[in-house]
Amino acid sequence: MNFQKPLNIYFLAFLLSFLISNLNAQENKTAQNSIEFIPQTSLGVFTAQNKLAKTAYGGELIYHINTTVNPRPWMKALNVKSFDVVFNYKNMGDIVMVSDPRPNRFGDSYALLGALNFSLLKVKGTELLVTPGLGLGYLGETWFTNQNVLIGSHLNFSSRIALKVTTQIAPSTKLSAGVDILHFSNAGTRVPNNGMNVSSVGLGVVQSLNAKRVIERDTSSWRKPIEYKKHSVDFGVNIGRRGVYRSTDGLYKTGLYAGYNYRLNTVFGLGAGVDAVYYHTIYDPLRNGATYQSNASSFDRWRVGTALGPDLWMGRLALMAKYGYYLHYNSLKDIKTYWTAGLKYNALDWAAIQAKIYVHKTEADFVGFGFLITP
Structure with missing residues (x-):
């Protein structure tokens, strides 16, 4: 059974549910949203292991949802200007691999993202x-359509960071100019998964929409910082799937976590803990094609590591990242370190849902979905 599409859809729903839950953070004041269109040309298209050449063209259409009227405490602390809904398009038909310059290897790409716009x-x-x-x-070409050796799936997770300058040229119009990096990867759910990165530069226009009066409602609780424990512990479990190379099959893993959290304030925190990953299928040299998992190949059922890193809290949602060292990992490639990143949302005061990716160097192992309990 192919679980890749449901997992990706759940992740997007998880992200957008946070966005939707925050759209009504203003009260009885005017809020001016805006639309931005920015054509782009690539500065470079690259992967971690392969050189690519030529130019990709495209652009972004962005809907900015104003958050400056009665912002929540974390928005004010981080100087969040807007929530953005971003549609990104790239024509990559001209892009070729330097080592294998056959044409039409990559096709078009499309991305739909939720973003936060911080004013620096x-x-x-x-x-x-x-x-x-x-x-x-969404990437147009994969290994399964035209033997694209970099991409194993049409559907991918996508991340992007942009640095922009805007300047007012009319009462409701701004010019925008900036650079960004867009990343595609399926987090190992379908292999090959070298991922793709597109660095672009663009010049565009931001047009403000008519100001709207927000419906009056009681939002006093929204403007108060969410109460949190300065010291807490987490116990978590998740399950994920890594693809078999050039196959639609998958190998499942279960991740366990136990850790300690220290909250510096309402926005920033630090966490340290132990990660344990259980392999439902271990590496077997006699079945190399069916069990090989690159840097994640293990001869044992368990690998165990300890990790440390920050949390960035935005209300009940946190971005988490940790860098770790293995205490036990009987690895085919003698891997000593790893890192993890993800999202967790405190649905209850004592429980959170999470999406967590495990990475070796720049190579994704798997993404797990599950929950955390904070007694």
């Missing part, structure tokens, strides 16, 4: 912004 600096009508985002992407 503002001087009169000119503003410097940084916008990280996450979502889903």
